[in-house]
Amino acid sequence: MKFDLTILAPHVPFLLKGALLTAEACALALVGSLIIGLLVAALRTSSSPILSRAAFIYVDLFRNIPFIVQLFFFFYGLPEIGIYIDAFTTGVIALSIAGGAFSSDVIRSGILAIDTGILEAAEVSGLSKPVIFRKIVMPIALRTSVRPLGSVFINLVLTSSILSTITLNELTGSAKIVASDTFRPFEVYAVLLIVYASLTYLISLAIGSLHRRLNRDRMPDVA
Amino acid sequence: MLTLLGKVCDMISARGVHKSFGSATVLDGIDLDVSVGEVVSILGSSGSGKSTLIRCMNGLERLDGGRITIDDFDVSNPKQLAEARKRSATVFQLFNLYPHMTAVENITLAPIQVLKIPRAQAEAEARALLDSVGLGARSDAYPAQLSGGQRQRVGICRALAMKPRYLLLDEITSALDPEMTAEVLNILAQLARTGTTMVFVTHEVEFARTISSRIVFLDKGRLVVDLPTNDFFASGGGMANPRIAQFLAKMRKD
């Protein structure tokens, strides 16, 4: 059999639908991971030893257990305790929780890198702790962490292919169907590989420009 | 100033303040009053505890003994600290501006959040303050886009925007080169003329002499001299203390 890509042409719309589902899941999971990541990072850097310990255990567990195991835990486990949600929601939740563990680590180091003098200035001006976190700690930590958070997001996109194992026909899941319909798995998966790699490349470009935009004030202007 | 039913008002009052880090005693029974309208300079060699005293006044360090009140609000009491902090404002040696905010945003954050001043009003006041220190044109610049002297002027505006009764300043020019130092000191002189109360930690002895009403001298955590400025520099006054004479000689040499 020779390598022939034209046989894929009729399946492009179907694959695009899968890609769209991947994009949706990843976008939602990105938001979820950032929220969880911020919360957990706040707990980990809090002065309460119990809270920071609990946050550490969460991060440690979810970073050291394979995602597919976490996914099966939720996918098969939640119905057992009477929670019936569809595969898409389960996938987004699992991705958010795993992504949250990685994001929180990145955000935490962003927080720890903040000059303590800045926090003292905020404290003596009478700002409350929640306001200091929202207005000063969070924005500074987030913008210095854009690049590492970008790597976390790229990993999230790659990891999302595992959602195909819980019957979700996102990009990889759709490709599986096309591969078995056309009997041309090599072409299908080779193209898929390139598609994912291009996607992550585009994301890394976007992250680079976001980083430059958020940190533009650090570049001295000639006014 | 006046004592009424045991209450002291209108002043920062430190009584028997002790502070140690581990086994090292850094403040050893400090008594100091600063009344509204005064400019008090704190002199002393490096490590004598000047910064620590300021940090005790604004509640950044916990006292190990004694008491500091600002207009009767005890900084060691968590419930009164917020009120004490509303009455004082601090300018830092390393500026400590919020790097992600413009000059105006740096200045308006606390007035909006803490004093609940409407944003439009806070911004107008911030721009007026920046104008008054010659930074009107740089109002929307970020800290990284400003020179050191400009940053410190923003730092002063940020403190003034809280309309504090007391301004605490800790070596606010020591990170600046002479030209920028002059920019900043000019503003302080102006503030002193308009009657702003200041507690001023500095190594600029000559400048302290021109703006202070009183000078106190710290040595190894003890307040050894507290005199009106003229007396401090008179030969029979502070100069009679060999530590001070030595200190001043060294400062003049640098």
Added chain:
Amino acid sequence: MMRYTSFTSYDFILLAQGLGVSLALFAVTTLIGLLIGTTWAIVRFYRVPVLTPLITFFAELLKNSPVLVQLFLVFFGLPALAKINVTPVEAAVITLSGNTAAFIYVIAVSAIESIGRDQIESARVFGLTRWQVLRHVVAPQAMAFAVGPLTGLLVNQLQVTSLISVIGVVDLTKIGNILNLRTLKPFIVWTIVGGLYYVTAKLIALGGARLEKRLRAHTAWKGL
């Protein structure tokens, strides 16, 4: 039926077997990956034309695509294209080795680059060949530099092995699937499976930290 869904002592043997398969594949593919990855880095060190950019491209492709897709390409794609037979274990070994190699390559390259051109050049001036420089100057230092990132990579690659269950290798995750279907107690099954992975990952991290400490002490001592 009741007895069928409950756990038996035999299940522990199953779990142990699954863990054994996971660990064996992890060890084998780590070794192969180390070999291939460092070879690639050496090719780059010698600045071999054509091959160097090709390797860089290939490594980037492997790093930036899902392992699951790589696995499908090898397991389903290769047989269809080349008319050869590929067993699940073979597909797993090929894919995981290649994937590990790509990451090792990146670590090795940055470890070599951490040493600094001037050191390498001055060694060359003393008349050492490129190979001698590599062996006596670059390798020892690069190794000390690389242990930290390598440990992180290995902890990650252990987790990646769980994906081979999808093409039917009976590893720890596959045993989890089997027990999950039979006992219908997903929480217990996946907690145990997750726990086993967790403990293994921690042991790898611990080993890496020990090794790093020893290598650090070694290089520090040599520096005196």
